[in-house]
Amino acid sequence: MPYFDAASSAPLHPVARQALQASLDEGWADPARLYREGRRARLLIDAAREAAAEAVGCRPDELVFTSSGTRSVHLGIAGALAGRRRVGRHLVVSAVEHSSVLHSAAALAADGGSVTEVAVDRTGAVTASAFAAALREDTALACLQSANHEVGTEQPVAEVAAACRAAGVPLLVDAAQSLAWGPVDAPWSLLTASAHKWGGPAGVGLLAVRKGVRFATQGPADERESGRSPGFENIPAIVAAAASLRAVRAEAAAESLRLRALVDRIRARVAGAVPDVEVVGDPVRRLPHLVTFSCLYVDGETLLHELDRAGFSVSSGSSCTSSTLTPSHVLKAMGVLSEGNVRVSLPVGTAEADVERFLEVLPAAVEGVRKQLGAPAAPAAGSGGRERLEGLEEPADLVVDALGKLCPIPVIELAKVIGDVPVGGVVTVLADDEAARLDIPAWCDMRSQEYLGAHPVGGGTAYRVRRSN
Amino acid sequence: MPYFDAASSAPLHPVARQALQASLDEGWADPARLYREGRRARLLIDAAREAAAEAVGCRPDELVFTSSGTRSVHLGIAGALAGRRRVGRHLVVSAVEHSSVLHSAAALAADGGSVTEVAVDRTGAVTASAFAAALREDTALACLQSANHEVGTEQPVAEVAAACRAAGVPLLVDAAQSLAWGPVDAPWSLLTASAHKWGGPAGVGLLAVRKGVRFATQGPADERESGRSPGFENIPAIVAAAASLRAVRAEAAAESLRLRALVDRIRARVAGAVPDVEVVGDPVRRLPHLVTFSCLYVDGETLLHELDRAGFSVSSGSSCTSSTLTPSHVLKAMGVLSEGNVRVSLPVGTAEADVERFLEVLPAAVEGVRKQLGAPAAPAAGSGGRERLEGLEEPADLVVDALGKLCPIPVIELAKVIGDVPVGGVVTVLADDEAARLDIPAWCDMRSQEYLGAHPVGGGTAYRVRRSN
The missing domain is CATH 3.40.640.10 (Type I PLP-dependent aspartate aminotransferase-like (Major domain))
Structure with a gap:
């Protein structure tokens, strides 16, 4: 295991x-x-x-x-x-x-x-x-x-x-x-x-x-x-x-080279095989055995459980896996996505075959969690939404109430409706989950949408996002 | 061992x-x-x-x-x-x-x-x-x-x-x-x-x-x-x-009875077989496995080495065995002798035969250390001294300079000269070793001599003792 x-x-x-x-x-x-x-x-x-x-x-x-x-x-x-x-x-x-x-x-x-x-x-x-x-x-x-x-x-x-x-x-x-x-x-x-x-x-x-x-x-x-x-x-x-x-130390020189190559493989394969993923940390100036990535629209705790059921023990900096329900201060300081976060750190002697199996299991595990959460399957801001909107007389601005909903739901809600406003329109997400503060800007960055900022409202925070594409 | x-x-x-x-x-x-x-x-x-x-x-x-x-x-x-x-x-x-x-x-x-x-x-x-x-x-x-x-x-x-x-x-x-x-x-x-x-x-x-x-x-x-x-x-x-x-805990009831009896034996035999010893601590309301005694005119560290050579590992509260060269604060607070101090604490399962062998070895070990130090062999204030003094015209008061000398030397010096003053005469011991503060009064107590007190003098303390017998 x-x-x-x-x-x-x-x-x-x-x-x-x-x-x-x-x-x-x-x-x-x-x-x-x-x-x-x-x-x-x-x-x-x-x-x-x-x-x-x-x-x-x-x-x-x-x-x-x-x-x-x-x-x-x-x-x-x-x-x-x-x-x-x-x-x-x-x-x-x-x-x-x-x-x-x-x-x-x-x-x-x-x-x-x-x-x-x-x-x-x-x-x-x-x-x-x-x-x-x-x-x-x-x-x-x-x-x-x-x-x-x-x-x-x-x-x-x-x-x-x-x-x-x-x-x-x-x-x-x-x-x-x-x-x-x-x-x-x-x-x-x-x-x-x-x-x-x-x-x-x-x-x-x-x-x-x-x-x-x-x-x-x-x-x-x-x-x-x-x-x-x-x-x-x-x-x-x-x-x-x-x-x-x-x-x-006696094994360090050889083992660090070997694990470095395995981590390079994970970095490349995760980025390629898992949609909407952000592999974080310096790809070169780094520890040999450690890599971290975050998966959009994924609940970190559920993903950890799925991986655990598949036999893999990893940790996470997602808010849902912390006792304080705040995302990792490291991810926060870096300004990167915290939802669906997975840290893989390989012990000395890790078998290549285990890494391979992990890479086989991971995409389906992420997909499964996304399905459970009703996450948008593909980049959400497709032209379909825009076309549909053009035929309607909807207000240019839209408010999503995600108060009381935990990471990654506020981001999923945002992604679901961004296509419902015209390009240039604004979606305001009301949320009280701490992770939203990090993940809504990170989502905007990944989706090339414009993050307009946040301001306090009764019982939470209002995050404003302008649709750019 | x-x-x-x-x-x-x-x-x-x-x-x-x-x-x-x-x-x-x-x-x-x-x-x-x-x-x-x-x-x-x-x-x-x-x-x-x-x-x-x-x-x-x-x-x-x-x-x-x-x-x-x-x-x-x-x-x-x-x-x-x-x-x-x-x-x-x-x-x-x-x-x-x-x-x-x-x-x-x-x-x-x-x-x-x-x-x-x-x-x-x-x-x-x-x-x-x-x-x-x-x-x-x-x-x-x-x-x-x-x-x-x-x-x-x-x-x-x-x-x-x-x-x-x-x-x-x-x-x-x-x-x-x-x-x-x-x-x-x-x-x-x-x-x-x-x-x-x-x-x-x-x-x-x-x-x-x-x-x-x-x-x-x-x-x-x-x-x-x-x-x-x-x-x-x-x-x-x-x-x-x-x-x-x-x-x-499962063994505690039986083992505490057994060790208590062994410690009772040590308390009794040490008091009987070692001259000038003070067995300290409550004889009844006590831990089952632990006993401490102090030996007059004995250097604790040397005694520990002798016992170690004989195969017994014990500890001591004597000043010479501490890194700060001060006697145990416990013995000090009790006002008991600290020189030649030995603590015996028996682990669970201690064999009776080992305790017996310890009791056989101890008296000779103490005697050996005393000999090395030139300690008085028997209670020092014998009538011989008095008789000898009666024939001489010595001053009633006598000063012993033990400055720079470590425990138990100041007490040994005191014991050696107490017979040189007449009953009612005073011996003043100059000492700078911390243990003297505890051990000179304790010696007076054990020897039924009168401790008159201490006062600071240049470079140390003057302890005054009136010969009572």
Whole structure:
């Protein structure tokens, strides 16, 4: 059963499993203790730190283990901000960071600090110049992911790091999605990562802080991990994390080429075989194993269920698949369609045949969902509608009430009636679903219709679209 | 090789190992995802929560998993304090809580809150009346461990919980040391625990918050674990933690009786076979598996090494075994001797023969360390000294300069010269080692000499002792 959601969590690597099992007998004691069980545990964690530091590209004494990637980010940002408190309380982040970064930023803002979110282009990348322009006299820290977790786009980390260095601002790089493939080749100040993303066990994050970076751990004191990561060390998991990082790195060069070709195939075939689809993210400067696309007139959750029934595990940034019923902040920041969104992220070792089968199954799955929703089968704004209208005395403007209807219904309703107004006429869609804010402009873009904007109305938002063709 | 430091970390229980290995295949995916791997992971964590909640004695929706006992305490105290911020910023803790509690208290104090530490008696227990007297109008939270981690003494949790309830103050019970033996039988508001203390894996803590307790999680937001414990869930470890808690509970009644008898034997035999020893903690109201004693004129670290060489792993609260070179805050709060301190905590399944061998080895090990240090062999204030002095014209007062000398040297120096002054004469010991503050009064107590007090002198402290016999 093919699992295509490695970006959420990768299946345990065989080396991680072996290392975990082997260290259960030696790694359970307190490494701070002087007796033999403690000394053995200390040897294990020291060796794991050496190995992980080598893979990260830092000194062992710059690296601590935390309990998760999220924890690494929370600790890293809070510590770096506090270390430069005297400089100021301004934080720069990209608009497409992982939620752990954005939630840290929100916590700073709630506490009286200020945050600048650097916008991204339609591929999901920041530009180094825009990032550099956001740095201020009072900027305590900047954060940029190495590559995006939802669309795979690589960020210009080296250029941004150079700009940060020139400005004297430390840069935290969230390398959660890329560390399996190689070290971050840039002069970062802090780096975070998460073991279960590369096939290590859950329960292990990495936090590296370069010597010389001002850092003041926040929260109650604790002696463990150089005072930077409170709580008893999870040594068997740490050993497994380090061992599996070495293992995936040993395979990285060949496997990244192989998966890159499979993702290229998915990008091309999805664009060709699925009508009304938007394949997003940078096609070249990207993670090797990840691709995301959105399907017009499709309910993401239903599509995920259909694919799950067909044996494929993928994830989605569509609003219907989130607990908050808002579309992915990444897709929003990119300004691309969010409905019917599918992220495919291939684990190491993915079989070509599974990818092929996915590509065979997908078009029918999308079509099935569209049929259930009564979506327009072909580009909706055909001449048929226009002709019909010409024979009638309908008002030039038309209002569609989609209040209370969830993604993708408002867009489907819009598509169904756009042909009912003459070219130059306006359709107003009333909707209260958050996804409409992203998907109606995205639909206009895909259909070459003119998006006139949105304004609040009682109980929702009115989106105005002028028919252009 | 007998390991007698279960209170630091217990060896992995066989059930924990089985459960961990069995769930590595099913528990690696993100339980928030909708596909089959995610659903399987969700089933595992839900079942583990049910089992752990039953063992704790709470509803499953009151319990979240964290990454460690320390993390549970940090999150629990911060959340409970924030939830009652409007009531006030006063925290009540016992003086012998785990460092995670005391460090949380220190963080509150550093942030402008106030903390009352409730003193303990010589057994290490608070009295419910003293604890109740510390509760104030502005008390946001009170914390009391179920039993002490260094000396095993049980706290009067039920009485304290009743007093807190009467005062409308939530009580957080740190049950890290006792949860293996049974639920906390008291109306607690919050409860914390740590899996590796009961033979579960590292990386799992429990935090229970009763419905109706005001709680506001601090730090950056995260959706996982009801928003109370950020970071990707470590499901295989959580499953192993819950399974092993059930397993140790199934054995608890019989095993606690057996270990209690072994500890009784250690208490009696150590007191009988080792000269100048103080066995501390409540002999009856105590954890079944734990006993602590201190040996006069002994360097704790050297004794631990000797016992380690003989095959026994124990821990110590002596200053020489701590990274900060201060004696255990627990022994300090109890006012008992800290030098030559040994904590024995027996893991489940400890063989009687190993305890017997420990009791055979210990007296010689203590004697060996004393010999190395040139400690007085027998009670020092013999009549011989007095007689010798009577023949001389020595000054009635005597000063011993032990500045720069570490525990137990200042006490040894005192013991060596006390016979050199006449009864009624005073010995002043100059020392800068922190342990002297605790151990010189404790020595006076053990030797029935009169402790006159301490005052600061250049570079250290002068301790004055009047010879009484």
